[in-house]
Amino acid sequence: DSGVTQTPKHLITATGQRVTLRCSPRSGDLSVYWYQQSLDQGLQFLIQYYNGEERAKGNILERFSAQQFPDLHSELNLSSLELGDSALYFCASSGVGFVDTQYFGPGTRLTVL
Amino acid sequence: AQSVSQHNHHVILSEAASLELGCNYSYGGTVNLFWYVQYPGQHLQLLLKYFSGDPLVKGIKGFEAEFIKSKFSFNLRKPSVQWSDTAEYFCAVSTLMDTGRRALTFGSGTRLQVQP
Secondary structure (H helix, E strand, C coil), X not given: CCCCEEECCEEEECCCCCEEEEEECCCCCCEEEEEEEECCCEEEEEEEEECCEEEEECCCCXXXXXXXXXXXXXXXXXXXXXXXXXXXXXXXXXXXXXXCCCEECCCEEEEEC | CCEEECCCCEEEEECCCCEEECCEEECCCCCCEEEEEECCCCCEEEEEEECCCCCEEECHHHCEEEEEHHHCEEEEEXXXXXXXXXXXEEXXXXXXXXXXXXXXXXXXXXXXXXXX
16 A cells, blocks of 8 residues: 555546546655556656646646645546546655655546447 | 667566566666556556666565666566566656656556466
């Protein structure tokens, strides 16, 4: 158990819908990272937040957005969902710096039908 | 763009065999290097990391990795694998993004299957 929690574990929705994935970092960690893992794209970095502010952006689509709240939990919002958005979405957290050791959550499996 | 290559996509070994998984990266600057493992149905867990110092790094569960700067490589090794090592292994490298910030870039992963 890494100490990072993610909800829900599984999510099934239809194309065109909007979903929100939630992540709670390890106690004391200020950075939250979001990753997408799919069979064809592998593990892709989406976005990082540090203490409530966006810090780094990776291959995140414009239909996707994220935020980090004062209690440091983070939400990833995915809208206008497409079949290709079906993937595992991981959240990770780290203590300090941009690339300190990252601890991953169990992931949310999103299925878009 | 920076990239991380794991050339072995699927490796099948018998128990007690030795393991070496290759990882090469393309980045000329200072790097931090990681190996993560993902057991079936589970999340990624850190096996080991290299930031600086001794290029031979020891991690959990008997794994080690050697950073060879001249070869841009960070290969993962284990002298004797067990059935419980069956998992997917990801090499990751911290790289500098266009924004000037650093982020982790992952390799495509190597699926290790250990047969009893």
